[in-house]
Amino acid sequence: MIEIIETGPFNTIQDLGRPGYRDIGVTASGAMDPLAVKIGNILVGNDDDAAAIEVQTFPFKLRFGTGAVFAVTGADGSPVLDDRELIAWCTHVAEPGQILELKQPPRLARAYIVFRGGLDVPVLMGSRSTSLRGGFGGNAGRALVNGNRIDFGTSADALPLPAGGLAVVEPAVALKDVFPAPVDGxxxxxxxxxxxxxxxxxxxxxxxxxxxxxxxxxxxxxxxxxxxxxxxxxxxxxxxxxxxxxxxxxxxxxxxxxxxxxxxxxxxxxxxxxxxxxxxxxxxxxxxxxxxxxxxxTHAEARAVEQAVARYVEDVRRTSQMVKRALKAMA
The missing domain is CATH 2.40.100.10 (Cyclophilin-like)
Incomplete structure (x- = not known):
């Protein structure tokens, strides 16, 4: 369980969205950076579409009510756990009572906090995403506020993690040939x-x-x-x-x-x-x-980018499982 102790407006619970209902006027919602959510979920051992916290207004702080495995992905910058800087795009273990803080990132817009087991909020139309316009999903259709308490879901992944955490090269670096850096801003x-x-x-x-x-x-x-x-x-x-x-x-x-x-x-x-x-x-x-x-x-170029991203995601998935299984075999 976590408790939100400091948040700004528009920070919400999001997953990969609820496609398939646009014909009845329901927007898909979901993370603005779905790749960050997907990679974070692989790192902690969740299904790709487990719910995470999308943070777009900073600073953001939460307290762990129970122990947890988590990762922070998305925006640049270092998360802080009890005044100790952590590596982003990496798994970490939190003890009950510890406080996680996300400060304003240097360049990018949104960070994602992903927990093993995901967040235990209701599934509506196949998704836990918050629709602020519709007033449903996530945290009762609302942005997170101070004092909110949210339970973790359950995880089928009981595989151990390396002592220093399981890290990944972030997409902007791993796929720099596919997604070139800004030129002159x-x-x-x-x-x-x-x-x-x-x-x-x-x-x-x-x-x-x-x-x-x-x-x-x-x-x-x-x-x-x-x-x-x-x-x-x-x-x-x-x-x-x-x-x-x-x-x-x-x-x-x-x-x-x-x-x-x-x-x-x-x-x-x-x-x-x-x-x-x-x-x-x-x-x-x-x-x-x-x-x-x-x-x-062109559509062919778009398909090539899609395939490059898919290869990256599968490489992260395969490497994650290989490392965890190797650790289990050594135990």
């Missing part, structure tokens, strides 16, 4: 052309050729981008259509919106492009004010 994001791209004519090229800034009017629903407005060649009246995370729509003012984890289930703005799914975790770690440039991609 500009983050490159792969996207494919979407259905209404041709409506923008020359402005369509302006979308790709300029850098955009994530505005302060951004949240888990969508990132609003600031830049030189782009507009279709003629006013187009469109019926609402289904949208998913990664879709980039252009409202009448001409500044695009990227749909994110709490994306609307439908919308009528024209779609100029769609971020490839495997790049969404990078957007989930982008702060307000981050500059972006969209790189025109």
């Amino acid at each position: 500009v983050l490159s994001v792969r996207a494919v052309v979407a259905g209404e791209h041709e409506l923008f004519a020359a402005d369509g090229e302006a979308f790709w050729n300029q850098s955009w800034r994530i505005s302060s009017s951004s949240d888990r629903t969508g990132y609003r981008l600031s830049g030189e407005p782009i507009k279709p060649t003629a006013t187009v009246e469109m019926r609402s259509h289904g949208v998913v995370p990664g879709v980039i729509q252009v409202p009448p003012a001409g500044e695009p919106i990227i749909q994110m984890s709490d994306a609307n289930t439908a919308g009528g703005y024209p779609k100029i492009a769609g971020v490839v799914e495997c790049d969404l975790w990078r957007l989930g770690q982008a702060r307000i004010g981050t500059r972006l440039r969209f790189v025109r991609s």
